[in-house]
Amino acid sequence: MKNQNNNYQFNIEKFYKNYLKGPRIFNNRDALESSYIPEDLPHRDSQIKNIAEKTACALLGDTPPSFLCYGMTGTGKTATIRYVSQKLAQQSSRIKPWWIYINCNVVSTPYRILAHIYNTISRSEKIPPTGLPKDIIFKKLLGLLDSKVGNSICFLVLDEIDILVGKKGGNEILYDLTRLNENLDNCKTSIIGISNKLKFRETLDPRIISSLGEEHIVFPSYDASELRDILTERAKIAFQEGVLKEEVIPLCAALAAKEHGDARKALQLLRKAGELAERAQNKQVTAKHVENAQGDLENDYIIEYIKGMPFQAQLVLTSLYLILKFSPEHIIISGDIYDVYSEIRGLLPGIRQLTKRRISDYINELTLAGIISAEVKSMGHYGRTKIIKLDIEIELLEKCLLEIDKIKIILNHKPVLIQSDKIKLKNNIFKKLV
DNA sequence: TATCCACAGGAAATCAGGGTGT
DNA sequence: ACACCCTGATTTCCTGTGGATA
Numbered sequence: 102m103k104n105q106n107n108n109y110q111f112n113i114e115k116f117y118k119n120y121l122k123g124p125r126i127f128n129n130r131d132a133l134e135s136s137y138i139p140e141d142l143p144h145r146d147s148q149i150k151n152i153a154e155k156t157a158c159a160l161l162g163d164t165p166p167s168f169l170c171y172g173m174t175g176t177g178k179t180a181t182i183r184y185v186s187q188k189l190a191q192q193s194s195r196i197k198p199w200w201i202y203i204n205c206n207v208v209s210t211p212y213r214i215l216a217h218i219y220n221t222i223s224r225s226e227k228i229p230p231t232g233l234p235k236d237i238i239f240k241k242l243l244g245l246l247d248s249k250v251g252n253s254i255c256f257l258v259l260d261e262i263d264i265l266v267g268k269k270g271g272n273e274i275l276y277d278l279t280r281l282n283e284n285l286d287n288c289k290t291s292i293i294g295i296s297n298k299l300k301f302r303e304t305l306d307p308r309i310i311s312s313l314g315e316e317h318i319v320f321p322s323y324d325a326s327e328l329r330d331i332l333t334e335r336a337k338i339a340f341q342e343g344v345l346k347e348e349v350i351p352l353c354a355a356l357a358a359k360e361h362g363d364a365r366k367a368l369q370l371l372r373k374a375g376e377l378a379e380r381a382q383n384k385q386v387t388a389k390h391v392e393n394a395q396g397d398l399e400n401d402y403i404i405e406y407i408k409g410m411p412f413q414a415q416l417v418l419t420s421l422y423l424i425l426k427f428s429p430e431h432i433i434i435s436g437d438i439y440d441v442y443s444e445i446r447g448l449l450p451g452i453r454q455l456t457k458r459r460i461s462d463y464i465n466e467l468t469l470a471g472i473i474s475a476e477v478k479s480m481g482h483y484g485r486t487k488i489i490k491l492d493i494e495i496e497l498l499e500k501c502l503l504e505i506d507k508i509k510i511i512l513n514h515k516p517v518l519i520q521s522d523k524i525k526l527k528n529n530i531f532k533k534l535v
Numbered sequence: 536t537a538t539c540c541a542c543a544g545g546a547a548a549t550c551a552g553g554g555t556g557t
Numbered sequence: 558a559c560a561c562c563c564t565g566a567t568t569t570c571c572t573g574t575g576g577a578t579a
Contacts, residue, residue, distance in 0.1 A: 212563055231563050232554035411566090436541065459567060461543070477543065481577025484541025534577085538579080548569070555562070 119382070125341050126379040126386065132338035133372040135175070135365045138183050139338075143330040144323065145181050151318050152185045159254040159291070160194040164282065167292040167313045169262075171299050172320025175363030178295045179260055181320070186256070198254040205265035211235060211274035214265075215242055218257065222249055239277065243284050250288040262294040263301040272306040279312040322362030328354035331364055332371055340375065346387045349374065353391055370394050403493055406470055407501040413455055414463045416442055419508050420516075421473065422498055425491060428519045432531040434486040435464060435475075437524075441516045448511055464489065472498075480534055483527070488535060 131137055142149065148170075156165045170178045186200045201221050208217045215238045216228040223245055228238060246255060257278060265271040281290045292313055302314050323331065332350045353374070357367035373394035378386040407418065420441035424431050431437070439460050446452050464487065467473045475487040491498065502508050518524055 210564065229554065231552095232556085232561095234555090234562055237555095237562095434541090435543085455566095456568060457542085458544085458569085462567095465544090477575095479542095479575035479577085480540085481575075482538090482540055482579090483577080484539085485574060485576090486540095486542050536579105538577105540577100541574105543573080544571100545573100546569100546571080548567100550567080551565095553562105553564080555560100557559085 123379075123382040124344075124384045126344050126375050126383075127339060128341050129338055130372060130375070132335045133368045133375075135180070135368060137335075138180060138187065139334060141334065142177060142181060142184055143334060144327045145177050145320075148177075148181050148318055148320060149185060152181065153188070155316070156185065156189060156198075156256070156291075159189070159198045159256075160192055160196055162196055162252060162254070162289075164289040165254065165256075165291040166316055167279065167294075168316040168318060169294040169296060169302075169314055170318050170320060171296055171301075173322055173361050173363065174297050175357075175365035175367075176297075176320040176322055177364060178297075178320050182258060182293060182295070196253050198256055199250055200256045200258060202258045202260065204260045206261045209264070209268070211270045211277075212238065214274055214278075215239060218242060219245055222246070222255075243281070246281070246288045246290070247286055252287050253289075255288060255290045256293060257290060258293045258295065260295045261297070263296040263298045263304075266301065266304055272309065275309050275313070276306060279309055323358070323364055324362060325351075325354045325358035328357055328362065328364060328367045332367055335368065336371065339372070340386075344375075344378075344385050346385050348388045349386050349391055352388050356391070356395060369398055373398055400497060403472065403497060404501055406472070407498070408504065412452070412507070413459075414466065415502070415505060415508060416446060416452075417460055417463045418467065418472070418498065419445060419502055419511065421489065421491060422495065422502060422512070423514065423516050424519055425495055426499075426512075427515045430528075430532075431519060432528055432535055433489045434531075435461060435489065436486060437518060438464065438489065440518045444516055444518065445511050445514060448514065449507060478535070480531065483530070483534075 132139070155168060159165050170182070172178050186198075189198065190200075199222065201218055203214055203217055205214075208214055212231070212235055215235065216230065219228045219238065219242050228241070259265065259275075262275075266275065278290075278292055294313060302310065305314055329350055332354055336345060336350060350371070353367050353370045356370060357363050360366050370391060374386050374390040377390045377393055377397070383390075407415065410418070417438060420438050421433065423445070424433055424437060424441055439457050442460060443454060446454055464473070464475060468475045472491075472493055473489055474492050475489045477485065478488050479485045499512070502512060
């Protein structure tokens, strides 16, 4: 490919040569992935014991109780369950339980959950991704469980179960799953729900609580010293010897402890710091790398999120950007966003206009993602609306938007809305009210 | 004190696009 | 070809509402 500017050309050969010659930082960076299951799980003894006790009877062919695991993100819920399931599988028993993992955020509909279970068990016949009625699949699944799983136990691990319950049909499928055993002759099933919302039980159907929610295991957040232990263990595997300066792990642990003790975050920080050191061809990972890693992680997440949004949502964000760019003092309300959105949408061919209702949902999604914040406020005679603020740096937003071709060309468009005197007047009144 | 603005946000309906078995 | 299934995105319809203003 030809270089357009010709004043700088990336020398890939040289890069690889230097890379291989440069200092080695990592030994096995997989150990810093949150999916990695270590030999020991520090500070989860009581949870391991609890789960082991609950599930042990599967080895004898009895039905283990269904239960729930609570805890914030990065408190080791999934890891602990995988850990116990591994150990359970290593026992020499004639019964080998099945473990089926379902992330309800990915496998997000009743149909797909049933299909996923079926397809995981069945090697040969697969259920198509759509098309069949649910009850047919349910019956097929029952048949399969009885024949293929036979006289064994099938654990259904529903990760992020709270998301499932929040959706329509979620309670029904959960109810169906809890009732599987009543319709099975040979095989037994047991449900393990994982949730990071402690209050999620309240939204659960009472019929389900009786079979699923009576027993639960709580995963408390890690404190800084516990995080240090976890990181130390992983670092031994992940890094070359001596590359970590002694202050690195305590710093990562402290930073993650501030964020409700999220081990995932701590591991990410450590990995990113290592990567930064590697990229800079440094021999050691230092506190400086960790500090940079923190900013990078935050930005990476935001950039990825914005780039991954639907185009219409990107337009919403663009509207906010344009108002802010041309009138930084403007008090932004949802109505303004919609007006500017309509305006710039008209500039783009082939993009249809969404309704206010839909845009309102997009604004909520952006709020949830932490990119903007919105506060419902009543402006008296000026109605009830949302005051919207950008929560990320506008430079970062600009950088993201510039990378979207269709949007790039309208980033200098000054919205008509913010130029009108009427709006300026209204805004002055708003400023006093806010 | 009643009014009334400009929305918020829930629920249900609709549509298009992916399928099925017969 | 036909009737029907499931999903996700969106529209349509709707009720609710805090507080400045007349």
